[in-house]
Amino acid sequence: MESMPKPSMESDDKLHIVMLPWLAFGHMIPFLELSKLIAQKGHTVSFISTPRNIDRLPKMPPNLAPLINLVKLQLPQVEKLPENAESTTDLPYDKVKYLKMAYDQLQQPMTQLLADMAPDLVIYDFAPYWLGPVAAKLGISSVLFSIFIAASLCFAGPIPVLKGEDDRTTPEDFTVTPKWIPFKSNIARFRLFEVKRVFDDVTSVDDENIPATYRFGAGIEACDVLAVRSSYEFEPEWLKLLQQIHQKPIIPIGLLPTTAYDSSDNGEAWTEIKEWLDKQSKRSVVYVAFGSEAKPNQAELTEIALGLELSELPFFWVLRNRSSVADTEVIELPNGFEERTKERGVVCTSWAPQLKILSHDSVGGFLSHSGLSSVVEAIQCKPLILLSSWRTQG
The missing domain is CATH 3.40.50.2000 (Glycogen Phosphorylase B;)
Incomplete structure (x- = not known):
């Protein structure tokens, strides 16, 4: 983590870092693994999620538990969101948009929490696209951490495309390499049967919610650094291209294999x-x-x-x-x-x-x-x- 932006303090000072993942265990677990790596360096982490999700996280290794504070933030209730639904695993697919609506209502309590905690750094997911500007106003450095690899982010496109200026409007448009990718690659395109399965997710605009692509675009636009679940050994050309596309520092933090701790041996x-x-x-x-x-x-x-x-x-x-x-x-x-x-x-x-x-x-x-x-x-x-x-x- 030494290459992340730091406040003006002595180099041997320890940091307080806030983590805010999206409410899906496929996001929370990589954020938790990153928290463990940060804690191993002696820094303090405040890992924020809803009460039910915090209670369902894997047990923390005893040597790291004192440095990782699991902070419970109550999820606001919104119409059509089932009671006690706090993660995507609690919901059918068509109800997840209401979870995002409730999540967006965390902006005010998160703003207050950051003001009270005054951390050195906040690391956030794609969903809280509003957190980068909040951190900037409070003078806190920010990192958007993507659990997706660099090739996926490059395929998704630059910020204007993510925020809606995408001329790809049919499934067939996604079966060719995008114009902003300068080299040939079979990775940088869908096969037609694949994109048909997810086409509505990629292109739909829901009047009830903010599209995931817009969230990514706004989140990347506002952050100081973009961290990616990847490594230069794994995809060097894509990491270099990602930096060119977004013109901001890119930090590959590794693939974060799960290191679950369970003293009962399951x-x-x-x-x-x-x-x-x-x-x-x-x-x-x-x-x-x-x-x-x-x-x-x-x-x-x-x-x-x-x-x-x-x-x-x-x-x-x-x-x-x-x-x-x-x-x-x-x-x-x-x-x-x-x-x-x-x-x-x-x-x-x-x-x-x-x-x-x-x-x-x-x-x-x-x-x-x-x-x-x-x-x-x-x-x-x-x-x-x-x-x-x-x-x-x-």
Whole structure:
């Protein structure tokens, strides 16, 4: 963190840094991992979220807990937002916009909190696009931390494009390399079937809410530094291009693999899973999991299940048949699937310790939804089989 802007103080002074992630666990967990890295340098972190989300975060390592203050900020109630809904995992996709409305009402209490805390630095997510100007008025340096890699941010475009001046209006427009990317790359474009899955998310303008792209544009415009979940070893050309596009300092902070701490070793759940994995041959098991919020539709789920069955490979499948507790569109496995595969497969419908499963010698591959956190966890130890462009809640 030494290259981030600092107030005028002695170089050996410790900083107080405020973190404000968006209310999705795919955002909160990387922000928490970054908080741990900052705390390891001896700095103090105030990690801010809503009460229910704070209570659901992983346990903090004992050596870092004194330096990471978990601050609970009450989420305002808005019409159409279900009671006790404080994260995207609590909501079906079409209700997430009301969570963003409630989140935007945190501007005034966050302003007061920053004034009272007087931190040296605030690190914020794409959603609180209003926080950069607030920090500037209070004389606080600011960093927008993107959990998305530099290639994704380059594809999204410069600030005017993010804020609405985008001439890409059809799905086909997103299947070619944007004009601001000067080199050829298959990364810098969608395949048509992929973009059709997310086209409404990319281009829609909702009268009830601020588009995600606008939030990113305004947030980047107002920050002093743009931090990216990436590294120069991973995507050097994209990080250099990102700096050219936005003309401000870019800090790649690494891929932030999860370092969850749990003194109970995950208890009975892991014991039972490990017993089953121990019985399987080395590198024979396909681990299947699509994250906490991505969800296939019924036709996709059926095809995945039948494909696993035809493969005749042992598998461990962590299956979420609904994207949230409020999701009424429950998906189901094909009739007889579990009975036909019970000798070589496990379908787990509850929580499972993904890092421990991926690290087990019997697991030979990971079938995933392409979420960056899952990809980062897997590339440390296992080959990946990726399904892309499933709509998530972030």
